[in-house]
Amino acid sequence: MPARSARGSAVVDFVLVLAVLVPVFLGILQLALVLLVRNTLAAAASEGARYAATLDRGPEDGVAKTRAQIAGALAARYAEDVDAHPVLVDGSPGVEVTVHVVVPALGLGGPAVELDVSGHAIEEQQ
Numbered sequence: 001m002p003a004r005s006a007r008g009s010a011v012v013d014f015v016l017v018l019a020v021l022v023p024v025f026l027g028i029l030q031l032a033l034v035l036l037v038r039n040t041l042a043a044a045a046s047e048g049a050r051y052a053a054t055l056d057r058g059p060e061d062g063v064a065k066t067r068a069q070i071a072g073a074l075a076a077r078y079a080e081d082v083d084a085h086p087v088l089v090d091g092s093p094g095v096e097v098t099v100h101v102v103v104p105a106l107g108l109g110g111p112a113v114e115l116d117v118s119g120h121a122i123e124e125q126q
Helices: 009-052 059-073
Strands: 082-089 092-103 113-122
Touching (some): 059 082
Antiparallel strands (some): 082 092, 092 113
């Protein structure tokens, strides 16, 4: 019997490896996107809470500041569900700013990841 030809085996190997690597790469990219959005929202919520906790400001000022931070760093659609309210922070009066967003798969659509991020600050006293 003659020896079998190996023609075309490189293409099959390439397809098999690609079928494994593409989902892994897309998963890492999705994780990076979610972490970027979460960290940016946490920073914006904390900044908004600190702004709302200053002596001459209120929770609505913190919401506006948080929305401006998010819109400047990411996109305005991530700044739609922002809430601020007074809370106790370690027994002291403070402000909590909460942001709720839905991060679509790879920013395009598909299965989404829901995030709830909050920032706290103790109110300034006279």
